[in-house]
Amino acid sequence: MPDKPTVAMGLLSGCFGCLTSFLNIADDLPELLEKIDLRRTPFNDLKELEPVTVGILEGAVATDENEKLAHEMREKADILVALGTCSCFGGIGGLRNLEPVAMVLNNVYDQKVPDDSDLPTLLPKVRSLESVVKVDVTVRGCPPKAEDILLTLNAIISGESLKEHSRNLCNECPRSKESIMISQKGFLTEGVRAVMELETIDSERCFLEQGILCAGLVTVEGCGARCTTNNMPCRGCYGPASGVHGQGNKFVNAVSCLLPAGGIMFQEDIVGTGYRFSLAADTHFNNREE
Incomplete structure (x- = not known):
């Protein structure tokens, strides 16, 4: 043998x-x-x-x-x-x-x-x-x-090769996306809220359209959308796609496009939200020792 x-x-x-x-x-x-x-x-x-x-x-x-x-x-x-x-x-x-x-x-x-x-x-x-x-x-x-x-x-x-994912989580998330696809000046909802602040959450509609921050737009697919399908927003644990750095920076940029001018200033921990899992792998810290 x-x-x-x-x-x-x-x-x-x-x-x-x-x-x-x-x-x-x-x-x-x-x-x-x-x-x-x-x-x-x-x-x-x-x-x-x-x-x-x-x-x-x-x-x-x-x-x-x-x-x-x-x-x-x-x-x-x-x-x-x-x-x-x-x-x-x-x-x-x-x-x-x-x-x-x-x-x-x-x-x-x-x-x-x-x-x-x-x-x-x-x-x-x-x-x-x-x-x-x-x-x-x-x-x-x-x-x-x-x-x-x-x-x-x-x-x-x-000896087989493994599949590399390159698209973000939104591509495999089954939630409907309607108003988020339409360019507009104001935020998609009346304001930004945490999950625990809402009495009900529409289980079929995009979290962002309900005013709930979700990191799916800067997180690589591959998890099967296991959080969003269980009515919880993505927190970004799968990280960005291979070769992409600065997940938190991209999260800030993306959310800034959705919030009205200055709206991002009202987020208490925008860095911790965007970099919850990947701060240590940001390009500033990612210098390999040879």
């Missing part, structure tokens, strides 16, 4: 959500494990990292230990997979890049920052995995869909 591809999984600064999605492969997991030799996961807590065919990392690079593991996995793996939005784009944790590390620590620990030498050191900036080492395959999503993880691993095993 020929040797099976060896696989190692590692955790950077993440929440285990992507690894939970891996377990959610459920009925297909036994078949997958027949095809691969899963050597290392965060669950068996093996300290040594041996050479493998495929290395999978979840989470952003936020500490010195994360950075060390990222370089080690890149060195030991023939193919490196960035699993989930934090690994691909830095994730929500990347929003700490808006403030200096010292300020973040003081805010969290109320001026009593622990100095134990066993604690990992925060890097000056949270970084996406690809801004630290070369990544071969990305699996987007917060968390990624179990079927996407399975599809990706099967494609790697069989």
